[in-house]
Every structure is written in C-alpha cells, then in structure tokens.
Amino acid sequence: MPVIELENVSRAFTVSTRTGLRRTRREVRAVDDLSFTVEPGEVMGYIGPNGAGKSTTIKMLTGILVPTGGSIRVAGVDPSRHRMKLARRIGVVFGQRTTLWWDLPLKDSFAVLQKMYDVPRARHAENLATFVELLDLGDLLDVPVRQLSLGQRMRGDIAAALLHDPEIVYLDEPTIGLDIISKARLREFLAQVNKDRRTTIILTTxxxxxxxxxxxxxMVIDHGHQVFDGTLAGLRASQSAPRTLVVDLATSLPPITIEGATVVKVDGPRQHLSFPATTSAAPLVAQIAATYPLVDLSVAEPTIESIIARLYATTPTTA
Incomplete structure (x- = not known):
C-alpha cells in the first residue's frame, strides 16, 4: 500500500494587485491537478524551479495547508484533518529553518522532543546514540543551538526529525549552504537510514x-504540473541530451572534423566534441584514432543540470 497518495490535488491562492486606485484580484494555482503515489521505503527527489509548487506540496502533505481540490492521504490519514496524529509518523527538515530550541544545548532539544513525541526512553536513547555516532554530534551535545554552525545545526535538525522513528521524512533543501564534506556526510547518513529502517524520504533540493x-x-514539477516521474536514467533518456567526447591530442590542432560529432570547445591539445546520446562513441573514436595524433580520450555523460534545463525548455508553460 502506498504511504503517500495524491489524487487530482490543486492549491490556489488569491493574489491582490493595485493599479492606481483600483485593486484587482486573481487566482494563482501553485499546484494544479497533481496525482502520484509513493511506496514505503522509496527515496524520491521532488524537484523544480523556484515557484514550481514544491514547498506548497510539502505543506499540504504535512497538513499545514489544505488543498483547494482533490484528495491527499499520508500514512492512511488526511493530513489537514489529522495533523497531530500524523505528526508522530512523519519528520520534517526545512533547510533554512530549525526545529531546535535556539538557546538550549543540543541534548536538551533532543530531550524535549522525546517528551513531545512520547518516545519510550530506551528507544530514544538507542536512536540518539546511533544518530550521534553517524552524524558525529558527540562534541556538540552541550553546545547551545545558537552557537552551532549551519552544518552542525543541520545535522542536529536531521537527528531531531528522526528520533521518534517516523515512517516518512520530508527534507526541504537539507544541504543548502553546507560545505562539500558536510554534504557528503549527510548523504551517507540518509542513505544508511533508508537502508536500515526503510524510511520513506521525499527530498526537495x-x-x-x-x-x-x-x-x-x-519527479519534476513546473508551474504546479508534473512534467516527469521516473528514474534518473529515464530522465536522461527522455531528453536525449548529447554526450561529450573529450579528446587529448599530442599537440594543439585546429578543430577536429569527423562525421557524427561537432567540436564545441578547444582548449589547447584538448578538444570537446558533442554527439547524440543514441550514437555509439566507438566509430567516432576509430575515426579520430585513424586521422589524428590521439593520446587519450573519455566520454562524458550529460549532467543532470543540463537535462533538467532541456526539460524545462521543452515543457509548455500553462497560464
């Protein structure tokens, strides 16, 4: 059974504008006729540009906002009607906000959460010990939250969201502003939690x-509409983004001329050739090796950033 179900969900807001002495109102649909399900243990990336409707969706899934159309069920209940009941079964992390108590030491925030969620003491202690070790929080437990760095606070927020054993965790920009090492640590931790506990994770980033x-x-959303839902490999295939052949020659030469590929960049003896994703690189390599002083080469797959950009560019805008 899915743990999250949305059926034809919409959320509209009324926006007022003033022109001279006249005030006009218009309806803006932040989410429009959205339907999808999420199975237990899935890790789903929910992405889109600013204003696409991601945060509005998360707020409806947690019961903060009520949909203006359609229906939502999370862990078997309507979020907006059973917020307190649902709160025990979900965890939420907003990258730019904290759920920790600003002036309390980190360990005291964790103690308050144990009382709030009525977690058995033994289970709370077990979870806390696990998360302190995996997130390297041991030296931070006695530090007031206001004195923590952004990366330290984020690790504390994620531990706080998981201490009561939620079935579902919503992570809204959990790595925003973090350095490379902190990001890697959080990603490893979340992957481990999902593997060990089968926690369902919805990630917006x-x-x-x-x-x-x-x-x-x-899942990719734009202007409140779903424009893609599938695997990352499927997303890449759907856009047929070109691949890149990076060629290192023995010396600097004019742009390579071969059939089936186009030089897009020349950097001394290194040249970058673009070719269709559906084309094999082998005949291109054979042509280059037979004609040019080849030293080394590699094939670069299209970045996810370029694929998303192509998807947005080819998606019709709905007013």
Whole structure:
C-alpha cells in the first residue's frame, strides 16, 4: 500500500494587485491537478524551479495547508484533518529553518522532543546514540543551538526529525549552504537510514548532486504540473541530451572534423566534441584514432543540470 497518495490535488491562492486606485484580484494555482503515489521505503527527489509548487506540496502533505481540490492521504490519514496524529509518523527538515530550541544545548532539544513525541526512553536513547555516532554530534551535545554552525545545526535538525522513528521524512533543501564534506556526510547518513529502517524520504533540493546520490525516483514539477516521474536514467533518456567526447591530442590542432560529432570547445591539445546520446562513441573514436595524433580520450555523460534545463525548455508553460 502506498504511504503517500495524491489524487487530482490543486492549491490556489488569491493574489491582490493595485493599479492606481483600483485593486484587482486573481487566482494563482501553485499546484494544479497533481496525482502520484509513493511506496514505503522509496527515496524520491521532488524537484523544480523556484515557484514550481514544491514547498506548497510539502505543506499540504504535512497538513499545514489544505488543498483547494482533490484528495491527499499520508500514512492512511488526511493530513489537514489529522495533523497531530500524523505528526508522530512523519519528520520534517526545512533547510533554512530549525526545529531546535535556539538557546538550549543540543541534548536538551533532543530531550524535549522525546517528551513531545512520547518516545519510550530506551528507544530514544538507542536512536540518539546511533544518530550521534553517524552524524558525529558527540562534541556538540552541550553546545547551545545558537552557537552551532549551519552544518552542525543541520545535522542536529536531521537527528531531531528522526528520533521518534517516523515512517516518512520530508527534507526541504537539507544541504543548502553546507560545505562539500558536510554534504557528503549527510548523504551517507540518509542513505544508511533508508537502508536500515526503510524510511520513506521525499527530498526537495536545488543541489542535483543530492538527487544523484540518494534518489531512486525523480519527479519534476513546473508551474504546479508534473512534467516527469521516473528514474534518473529515464530522465536522461527522455531528453536525449548529447554526450561529450573529450579528446587529448599530442599537440594543439585546429578543430577536429569527423562525421557524427561537432567540436564545441578547444582548449589547447584538448578538444570537446558533442554527439547524440543514441550514437555509439566507438566509430567516432576509430575515426579520430585513424586521422589524428590521439593520446587519450573519455566520454562524458550529460549532467543532470543540463537535462533538467532541456526539460524545462521543452515543457509548455500553462497560464
């Protein structure tokens, strides 16, 4: 049974504008006729540009907002009607906000959460010990939250969201502002939690490295509409983004001329050739090796950033 079900969900807002003495109102649909399900244990990347409707969707899934159309069920209940009941079964992390108590030491925030969620003491202690070790929080437990760095606070927020054993965790920009090491640590931790506990994770992010590292499924939303739902490999295939052949020659030469590929960049003896994703690189390599002083080469797959950009560019805008 799916743990998340959305059927024809919409959320509209009324926006007022003033022109001179006249005030006009218009309806803006942040989410429009959205339907999807999420199975237990899935890690789904939910991505889109600013204003696409991602945060609105998450707020409806947690019960903060009520849909203006359609129906939502999370863990078997309507989020907007059973917010308190659902709160025990979900965890939420917003990258630019904290759920920790600003002036309390980190360990005291964790103690308060144990009381709030009525987690058995033994289970709370077991979870806390696990997360402190995996997230390297041991030296931070006595530090007031306001004195933590962004990366330290984010690790604390993620531990706080998981201490009560939620079935579902929503992560909204969890790695925003973090350095490379902190990002890698969080990604490893989340992958481990999903593997060990089968926790369902919904991840919204602009850092597409998060998606590649964690997500088995990707959903792309734009202007409130779903424009893609599938695997990362499927997303790449859907856009037929070109691949790149990076060729190192023995010396600097004019742009390579071969059938089936086009030089897009020359950097001294290194040249970058673009060719269709559906074309094999082998005949191109054979042509180059037979004609040019080849030293080395590699094939670069299209970046997820370029694929997403192509998807947005080819998606009709709905007013």
């Amino acid at each position: 602009h850092d597409l490295d998060d998606i590649e590292a964690l997500c088995s499924r990707v």
